[in-house]
Amino acid sequence: MTEVTRYGTPPVELPLRLDLALEPTPVPGCAGCGELAALRGRARAVGDLTTVTDCNVLIRRHPEGHR
Numbered sequence: 001m002t003e004v005t006r007y008g009t010p011p012v013e014l015p016l017r018l019d020l021a022l023e024p025t026p027v028p029g030c031a032g033c034g035e036l037a038a039l040r041g042r043a044r045a046v047g048d049l050t051t052v053t054d055c056n057v058l059i060r061r062h063p064e065g066h067r
C-alpha cells in the first residue's frame, strides 16, 4: 500500500504566539521599562509590530541600560 503523500511537506503548526513567547517582562520600578511597555501596548493596538519588536529588544536590554 502506498500513500499519496508525496508532497514532502507535512502540515506544520506555525508558531503564531512566537511574539508573545519572546516578550520580555518590564522590570518593576524602572521608568524606562514602564515607558517601553506602554509604548509596546499602544504599538500592538495599531498593529505596528516593528515598534513592538523594538520595545521588546530595549526592555530586554535593561541590565545594560535603555537607549
Ligand SMILES: [Zn+2]
Residues within 6 Å of the ligand: 027, 030, 031, 032, 033, 034, 059, 062, 066
Ligand atoms: Zn528598565
